[in-house]
Amino acid sequence: xxxxxxxxxxxxxxxxxxxxxxxxxxxxxxxxxxxxxxxxxxxxxxxxxxxxxxxxxxxxxxxxxxxxxxxxxxxxxxxxxxxxxxxxxxxxxxxxxxxxxxxxxxxxxxxxxxxxxxxxxxxxxxxxxxxxxxxxxxxxxxxxxxxxxxxxxxxxxxxxxxxxxxxxxxxxxxxxxxxxxxxxxxxxxxxxxxxxxxxxxxxxxxxxxxxxxxxxxxxxxxxxxxxxxxxxxxxxxxxxxxxxxxxxxxxxxxxxxxxxxxxxxxxxxxxxxxxxxxxxxxxxxxxxxxxxxxxxxx
Amino acid sequence: xxxxxxxxxxxxxxxxxxxxxxxxxxxxxxxxxxxxxxxxxxxxxxxxxxxxxxxxxxxxxxxxxxxxxxxxxxxxxxxxxxxxxxxxxxxxxxxxxxxxxxxxxxxxxxxxxxxxxxxxxxxxxxxxxxxxxxxxxxxxxxxxxxxxxxxxxxxxxxxxxxxxxxxxxxxxxxxxxxxxxxxxxxxxxxxxxxxxxxxxxxxxxxxxxxxxxxxxxxxxxxxxxxxxxxxxxxxxxxxxxxxxxxxxxxxxxxxxxxxxxxxxxxxxxxxxxxxxxxxxxxxxxxxxxxxxxxxxxx
DNA sequence: ATCTATCGTTCACAATTCTGAACGAACGGG
DNA sequence: CCCGTTCGTTCAGAATTGTGAACGATAGAT
Numbered sequence: 001x002x003x004x005x006x007x008x009x010x011x012x013x014x015x016x017x018x019x020x021x022x023x024x025x026x027x028x029x030x031x032x033x034x035x036x037x038x039x040x041x042x043x044x045x046x047x048x049x050x051x052x053x054x055x056x057x058x059x060x061x062x063x064x065x066x067x068x069x070x071x072x073x074x075x076x077x078x079x080x081x082x083x084x085x086x087x088x089x090x091x092x093x094x095x096x097x098x099x100x101x102x103x104x105x106x107x108x109x110x111x112x113x114x115x116x117x118x119x120x121x122x123x124x125x126x127x128x129x130x131x132x133x134x135x136x137x138x139x140x141x142x143x144x145x146x147x148x149x150x151x152x153x154x155x156x157x158x159x160x161x162x163x164x165x166x167x168x169x170x171x172x173x174x175x176x177x178x179x180x181x182x183x184x185x186x187x188x189x190x191x192x193x194x195x196x197x198x199x200x201x202x203x204x205x206x207x208x209x210x211x212x213x214x215x216x217x218x219x220x221x222x223x224x225x226x227x228x229x230x231x232x233x234x235x236x237x238x239x240x241x242x243x244x245x246x247x248x249x250x251x252x253x254x255x256x257x258x259x260x261x262x263x264x265x266x267x268x269x270x271x272x273x274x275x276x277x278x279x280x281x282x283x284x285x286x287x288x289x290x291x292x293x294x295x296x297x298x
Numbered sequence: 299x300x301x302x303x304x305x306x307x308x309x310x311x312x313x314x315x316x317x318x319x320x321x322x323x324x325x326x327x328x329x330x331x332x333x334x335x336x337x338x339x340x341x342x343x344x345x346x347x348x349x350x351x352x353x354x355x356x357x358x359x360x361x362x363x364x365x366x367x368x369x370x371x372x373x374x375x376x377x378x379x380x381x382x383x384x385x386x387x388x389x390x391x392x393x394x395x396x397x398x399x400x401x402x403x404x405x406x407x408x409x410x411x412x413x414x415x416x417x418x419x420x421x422x423x424x425x426x427x428x429x430x431x432x433x434x435x436x437x438x439x440x441x442x443x444x445x446x447x448x449x450x451x452x453x454x455x456x457x458x459x460x461x462x463x464x465x466x467x468x469x470x471x472x473x474x475x476x477x478x479x480x481x482x483x484x485x486x487x488x489x490x491x492x493x494x495x496x497x498x499x500x501x502x503x504x505x506x507x508x509x510x511x512x513x514x515x516x517x518x519x520x521x522x523x524x525x526x527x528x529x530x531x532x533x534x535x536x537x538x539x540x541x542x543x544x545x546x547x548x549x550x551x552x553x554x555x556x557x558x559x560x561x562x563x564x565x566x567x568x569x570x571x572x573x574x575x576x577x578x579x580x581x582x583x584x585x586x587x588x589x590x591x592x593x594x595x596x
Numbered sequence: 597a598t599c600t601a602t603c604g605t606t607c608a609c610a611a612t613t614c615t616g617a618a619c620g621a622a623c624g625g626g
Numbered sequence: 627c628c629c630g631t632t633c634g635t636t637c638a639g640a641a642t643t644g645t646g647a648a649c650g651a652t653a654g655a656t
Contacts, residue, residue, distance in 0.1 A: 001379045004302040020634055030615050034636060040613095046386050048577040055632045056434040057620040061391040062579055069378030076374050080367030082301045084332070084343045084360070136354040277335040279346040281360055318604055328645050333605060338643095352603045353652040603652075607645105614641065622633075 003044035008070045010037040011049060015059055017069055020052075091283035092121035094156060098133040098143040099126055102224045103270060106244055107294040115290050123284045130222050135273065141284055142274045144291065146222075149271040160243060161294045162272040165198075166258040167228075167245055168237040176236070177256055184213060185258050190236035191219040193227050196267070204262045212261075214239075228254075241268040243295070270295075301342035306368045307501070308335040309347060313357055313365055317487075318350075389581035390419035390575040396431040396441040397424055400522045401568065405544055405592040414590050420581045428520050433571065439582055440572045442589070444493060445568040457570040458593045459563045462494075464556040465526075465543055474553055476535070477485045484510060485547060488534035489517040496516050504558050510559075512537075523566040526552075562571070568593075 013023035024031035042049050049063035060065065069154060086209065087093060099108055104126060112124070127133075133143040135154060149156035166185065167292060168178075178188060182205055197220040200211040221227050224244050231238045232248065248254040274284060311321035312332065322329035324345035338348050357365065361555070385391060397406055402424060410422070424432075431441040434450060447454035464483065467475075476486060480503055495518040498509040519525050522542050531537045537557060546552040570589060572582060 003379070005306070008303070021632080024653085030619095031634070032615050032636080033613090036614075042577055045382050046577060047382065047579055048573060051434055051573055052634070053434055053621070057634090058434055058437050060439070061393075062385050064389065065381055065385060068380055069374070073374045073378060076367070076371045077299070077303055080364065080371060081301070082368055083363055084345060085327070087360050088344050093363070095359075136351055136356055138348055139356050139472075141358070149421060156647085165427055213375065240572065275346060275349055279340055280342060281345055283356070319602080323618080330645050330647095331643090334644075336603070350604070351651070352605085355604090499615085597656100599654105599656080601654090603649095606649080607647090609644105609646090611642100611644065614639105614642075615637105616639090617637090620634095621635080623631090624629105624634100625631105626627105626629085 001042055004151070005073070006035075007037040007041040008073055010034055011041055012067070012070050012074060014038055014148045014221060015055075016052060019057060021062065031124050032167060037128055049280050088282065090121060091119045091281075091286040093281070093283055094123045095287055096124060096125040096127065096139060096141045096289060098129050100130055100146055100270070101128045103144055105225060106208075107297070108291070111297075112291070115287075118290075119150065119283070119286050122286060124287075133273070136229045142272060142297045144270055144272050144288060146270060148266065148269050149273055154273050154275060155277055156271050156273040158269055159272040159291055160241075160268070161231065162268055163242045163265065164239050164268050165242045165245065165256050165264045166237055166239055166261065167231060167249070167254040168254065168257055169232055169234055170255050172231075172234045172236065173257070182210065182261060185237065185261060186214075188237040189214060189218055189229055190238070191230045192223065192238050193224050193240070194220040194222040200269075202264065207261050228284050239263070243268070301339055302335075303371070305339040307337045307451050308332055308369050309339055310365070310372060312336055312348060313356075313361070315580055316353060346499065348361070354513040372401070386580065388419060389417045389579075389584040391579070391581055392421045392423060393581050394423040394425065394437060394439045395584055396427050396436065396438045397425045398428055398442060398568070399544055401442055401593075402426050403523060405590070405595070409592050409595075413585075416449055417590075418580070418582060419582050422585075431497050431571075440570060440585060441551065442568055442570050444568060446564070447571055452571050452573060453575055454569050456567055457589055458539075458566065458568040460566055461540045462561045462566050463538050463540050463543065463554050464535055464537055464559065465529060465547070465552040466555055467530055467532055468550065468553050470529075470532045470534065471553060471555070472591060473532075480508065480510065480559060483535065484512075485514060486535040487529045488536075489518055489519065489525055490536050491522050492518040492520040492535050500562065500565075525578060537561070541566070585586075 009029065011025065011117050013027050013153065014020055017023040019025050020034045021031050022298075024034045027034065038050065043086075045062075045066070047062040048060050048214065049066055051058050051060055108126070113126070127140065130146075133140055135141070135143060144159055148158075168188070175186060178184060192214050197214050197218060199213050203210050203212050224240055227238055228240055228244060228248070231240075232253060233234040244262075245254055249256065272288065274280075274288065308321065308325065311325050312318055314319040315324050318372050319329050320333045322332045325332065337349065343360075343364070343418050345360040345364075346358050347356055347364055349356050392448060406424070413420075413422070424435075426436065428444075430443065431438055433439070433441060441527070442457055446456075474486060476482060490512050497511050497513040501508050501510050517528075522538055525536050526542060526546070527582070528537060529538075530551060543552055548556065570586065572578075572586065
């Protein structure tokens with residue numbers, strides 16, 4: 001097959017409008033372009049579709065046969081165009097998102113009803129994972145990952161970057177009075193999130209740079225919710241993103257301590273990774289906005 | 299709609315072959331062309347159809363939606379291509395031919411069974427007419443016209459150019475002996491075909507150029523068969539294309555006379571007119587060949 | 597960790613298509 | 627019959643697309 005499918009609507013227009021000039025007007029293109037396209041189609045098919053001179057034209061019987069086929073082709077093309085226009089206008093279709101467990105359990109899952117209400121045509125596939133995600137290999141549209149993300153073809157940006165706070169249960173504190181120096185704090189840390197379990201965790205003590213060793217003799221878990229559950233059960237003091245402690249703090253289930261020892265906001269960063277901003281589908285945009293909202297929610 | 303339909307098979311190939319390079323091989327085009335076409339389609343649709351890096355690709359859900367539509371489009375395109383290829387391979391379809399009555403009655407009609415046997419898929423529409431034909435305005439594929447045809451965009455060529463002969467019925471001749479000079483011949487002419495009814499019809503008498511006046515006192519008819527019928531009925535001597543007298547001469551119903559007075563072959567010319575030889579449909583070619591055959595038949 | 601092979605993309609030039617202008621043809625009005 | 631208008635086609639230059647070569651990225655083997 002050697003004919004140009006894009007010449008089909010040109011041919012249809014010439015027949016429908018009964019002339020090259022009228023077809024050109026309808027199509028919004030020069031008549032020399034129409035003449036050329038029609039001639040090219042006839043040459044490629046090896047058949048005259050339209051007999052014509054400078055004043056008259058008539059469709060040949062071959063032209064009639066092709067006309068019937070051409071109408072069906074363009075109907076199909078319009079259907080495809082409408083379907084894609086629909087996808088481009090309203091968020092719809094399946095979206096696969098890989099999320100860390102904590103983010104999913106604490107912030108995303110509790111708000112899914114709201115997302116569904118707002119975007120009834122988006123079908124979410126959530127993958128809770130704590131290891132890295134390859135969008136291509138794992139067939140994922142969006143991924144939220146713990147920590148900053150290296151530059152790549154994929155877009156990544158900070159979804160969350162907020163305060164880390166030291167917390168303990170009131171019961172633990174009543175039974176284990178806390179002194180004021182860093183060593184005393186360190187003595188009470190039994191468990192922490194894996195990403196803070198460093199031999200030299202950079203901190204600020206009263207604004208001064210310092211390091212804390214959370215590597216040895218401390219349980220490390222790559223799930224802040226598990227860390228929180230342990231501390232709620234009296235397992236010492238720990239460092240947690242304020243993001244995951246709001247409710248417990250409000251209800252008095254956890255208490256902030258050692259507020260003079262702080263960490264950089266970037267230490268708690270969650271990154272969201274997705275394909276380039278260009279050609280972003282509406283559903284992807286919608287889910288990104290949704291993530292921004294649930295993270296910002298107080 | 300601003301996407302290029304010709305990019306659709308490229309997209310389908312990339313998905314089916316799972317890669318730009320493999321698709322390029324299948325399509326027989328450079329991979330940069332494939333990459334460009336795919337990117338152009340995505341840009342025009344405003345949606346990513348395929349997520350990809352240098353080693354992996356996966357179709358997006360938008361891509362899946364478009365894929366389903368694209369498959370239907372290309373099915374339709376293939377159907378159209380097959381229909382047109384069929385038309386280009388085997389003579390088929392309606393053919394409208396305008397023919398002079400004599401040619402049609404005497405040569406074409408008696409042989410139509412043979413034509414149909416040979417080309418069962420060609421549907422003939424024969425228009426018997428004795429006036430000029432405009433292929434475009436009269437919606438005619440081929441026309442046979444009496445006399446030569448002026449040059450034009452249409453192709454015309456001589457279909458028939460043969461001897462004109464003087465004939466009379468034996469009964470008439472028995473009752474009206476014919477002398478040998480031209481004036482005597484002239485005295486016996488009562489009727490002739492309109493195109494020979496000239497005041498100065500160029501003839502050759504024993505090879506010498508001369509003129510005969512067939513304009514006055516002679517009945518003119520633009521149908522050689524009517525002229526023949528009259529002469530068969532004893533209405534004098536007339537001039538007829540040998541083409542239309544073969545059977546009658548063979549059966550002794552007509553007799554040749556004045557064989558020393560001849561006319562130029564071109565005087566009896568029948569021209570066939572049809573659109574340019576380029577892009578001639580098989581059915582047109584078939585009918586032209588058929589006309590050549592019936593005219594050459596003895 | 598390094599190297600090699602292969603992929604998809606991009607750039608700059610080659611190739612092709614688009615199109616404005618001009619032309620010949622056709623048709624209707626005077 | 628002549629003239630003016632409009633049509634479809636064609637040409638030459640403008641514009642766009644195609645594509646070979648080069649590049650950065652990826653993945654598998656060592």
